[in-house]
Amino acid sequence: MPADPTLTHVTKTLTHTSSFLSCRFDPTGRFVFGGAEDFKVVRWELATGTKVELSGHDSWVRALAFSANGETLVTGGHDGRLIWWSAAAEAPTPLRTIQAHQGWIRSIVVSPDGQWLASCGNDLKVKLWNLADGSPIREFVGHERHVYQVAFHPDGKQLLSGDLTAKFLHWDAETGKQLRSFSIASLSKYDPGFMADYGGPYCLEFLPDGKRCFAGGITNVSNAFAGVGNPIVSQIEWESGKDVVTHLSKASIQGTSWGLKPHPEGFLIAATGGQGGGHLFFWKFDQKDEFHSLNLGNTARDLALHPDGLQIATAHHDKNLRISLMGPKA
Template sequence: VKQAWLGGEIKHPRQLYRAQFSPDARFIAAVGQDKLVHVWELEGEKHHTLSGHKTWSMALTFHPKAKQLFTADYHGVIHCWNFETSGKPRWTIPKADNDNVRTLTVSHDGKYLISAGDDGVIKVWNASNGKPIAQLKGHEECIFSLAISPDGKHLVSGDLYGSVRQWKIGSWKQTRELDAKLLHTRLENFIADVGGARSLAFNKNGKLLAVGGMKEAKSNAFCPGKPIVLIFDWASGKQKTELTIQGKSDGPFNALHFLEDDTLSGHTEVLHSDSELTFWKTDTPDPLHSIKNGSAYDLSLHPDGRQLLVASYVSGGSTGNGA
């Protein structure tokens, strides 16, 4: 990627936390502070909503094969929807977490829905009916991120302490722990831990794993720090590169995606300065280029591998930006 530009914009009056393209690239779905699930058709931007959550929603993912959408909220509730039409959820998991469900993903074969959040336990569900299958324990703090390897055999999870754990899909056994503890800060004068492995992404051939967050947090007040991405060699589990930014953004990388040409894209959450959508070649720490944008929680890759959807917000409102 030598150049990037804004291709379109959908505005919404309330803050959006998650936004994704559907697998067939016909729809965008988003969730956030207004308790609704928003669905837009890309052609014509026809919009409808799905109602069922009673609080803010921070997690969303599409089924890779069936026309289903999964969303989760701050009360630990997961809903499964027929997203193309308005209506009630197909089914509901009333208590998927003791608190906030922060992240959702679905296995490549569509069999398993996987959730994680504040209670630090990964839950595996039957993606067809929401029935429980397994609980994966080992993390000592809340889990921010999940990703599945391109071959579909492995799940990775990242937590507040910077622990990135690998699990075998099917047996659900932990097989390895990668060290991203550089992304965690706890100083003597802090009243809480700061940072964590906020985002995870594999490249197309599965040889690299990117882990996003920030290091060297300066305080607990709005938690400013240095945004970075750690690149791991997947075969050895060893860190290869630490990617940096050129701007003044001081929040973590909440979202990462590899593009079709293996360029890595990432977006920061702004705390006190400009936020950026940044692009790198992973063998060198400095970015290829970046685009200033509002603070963002999510980044979704179009099925063509060349377009990105950013769920971002600016002062006074929230915007889902397609770029």
């Protein structure tokens, strides 16, 4: 059945002993995974509720990505490690561990053809790895501030990375050459009171045709130290590098857009969290204001879309993963 965002409701609350930072469904749709502040990766089988904890990181687990067939999970943590796992094993243990970055890994993503893994973090670098064996392929050096997000263009030959100051660098993935840079002013601000920049893209996704991408974060920041501002998703035209639609909340709810996903049926989903609590927002691609929102009750820090196109996972500060359904209640 088609998704109906206006009927979205929480169907499952999956509880852990520590706050979550990240979440992903595996490509088969059998499992949902969460990365937590207790250094664990937590897996639930959706049909049975069976919970398994994966141990291997020495810090918070910020990023999750899968091979195309769903057999391999890769996780990235604030310990700078990338860890490979067998996603469906009864009791997964690390298959491969790489000290990939100095400091936090903030984002990882698998290339459209499933051959490469890209990672980025606080050492100002974007790195490319062979997903099959973990061998390094190349580094992309050019950012001057912490790199928050990296995404592959759908053609698989180009990379986009964004940093703390919302400066985006466009790379040739096959050569490592920087092709251009552009900035999205609404996604970052310098606070003279605290003498600090605040913002950057906390989530980054392309449309399948590669003509637009979406970067989520915080705008209208009035207090950088406390993170006081409003959630934003900037819709960027790929050819020009310009913000063509700025998606905001009608009620000016406080918080940050921590996760987003363009839905195949032509709308955008974002999960927000902060002083205004946690919400799901739904926008038409061409409209600034949301057409629907759902109060999730607690700060959301990431979002994932199930392969069925109907279920949404959100990772929460209150130690829960929530599963929501874009459809009628049973």
